[in-house]
Amino acid sequence: MAALVGLGPQLAEFPEERGPVRDALWYCDLTTSPDGRPVSLRTRTAELRARRGPDDPVVRALTDNGAERERAVRRTESLLLPVLSGQNGDAGHGRRHG
Template sequence: MTRVLGPVGDVHRARDLAQTLLAGLPERWRHTIGVARRAEEVRGTVLSAADGEVLLIAAWLHDIGYAPALHQTGFHPLDGARHLAAAGWPARIAGLVAHHSAARCVAEARGLAEEMQTFPDEQSPVSDALLYADQTVGPNGVTMNVEQRVADMLDRHGPDSPHAAAHATRSPVMRAAVQRVQRRLATMRHPPSAA
């Protein structure tokens, strides 16, 4: 009989899977740790307990598609989501990984939009918080603001990359999600006074 894990067990399982798959990619692993820490910081302030667990699971798993063993398309959000779906992870987790950080914009530039439609594209406080965590942590787990992160990403991928091609549509989506999370955080820290 297969043991069914609860959310906390799934967070640990997600962390362990990411650590195993990203073992040969130390910079990516440090980024993943930073994203999970950032997700931990915001989860209780902007999400319900259940959604906070989903956020942590997705944060640990968001970049597993970089693992060489998972390369199918060469597009890490899609490759990671395909692996998770094949391994029996919930569709919601696979969808959050597939579409993290407005990946659909880059997928279109890469000619992978149809393949991405296999996975649900959740537009929610959870997807916003995942984007916020990912786009405020740079390579090696260094904290950055979204503008620094976007500039670094464009520099690393180059002016002829799908990232650069998608920049005009992707960047406003990312900025808007980061701003929504920042507003939620500000409201939680300074709730409006009761009238």
């Protein structure tokens, strides 16, 4: 996405994170509504597309690497599942629906 908004050269000096930290950041971004409520990945991406429009850099990034972001969300969910399953019996914590 950095390249889409003209920040590619500035960010090139930093190593690209491709592990669990990035996955967790994407998970948080893609499962939280603008007002901070937990939402499904599908709901969040639909909201982004509707609010920002097809030419927005965020929407274009979702188009370019949405499958990669979805895999990151699923990996993070699988890491969180054992932790969340012990909380009030609600393993999905409202995020796996949709």
